[in-house]
Amino acid sequence: MWVMVFFDLPTNTQKERKQAALFRKRLLKDGFNMFQFSIYMRHCPSRENAQVHIKRVKSFLPLEGHVGIMQITDKQFGMIELFYAQEKEKKPEMHQQLSLF
Numbered sequence: 806m807w808v809m810v811f812f813d814l815p816t817n818t819q820k821e822r823k824q825a826a827l828f829r830k831r832l833l834k835d836g837f838n839m840f841q842f843s844i845y846m847r848h849c850p851s852r853e854n855a856q857v858h859i860k861r862v863k864s865f866l867p868l869e870g871h872v873g874i875m876q877i878t879d880k881q882f883g884m885i886e887l888f889y890a891q892e893k894e895k896k897p898e899m900h901q902q903l904s905l906f
Contacts, residue, residue: 806849810845811873
């Protein structure tokens, strides 16, 4: 399961820039990685774990701006096609879930 957080936050004033930077820092602290400038992703081993991180993101939403949170499966993420200019890039490394018996 992948959790994507995408956002468009105002950065016109010093206070808004500080709030946007704080939001990004909190995402990083919670284990998200930057996918693109305003898109951060985190792999979660289960839906329950994804819900924990979604709840955490909701707890530190900025007062202004637009934030979206989306969940996608490993299979859906595996079908992504990435391009840099017109050259196709390799797919990001997939995380493997370990099972202990």
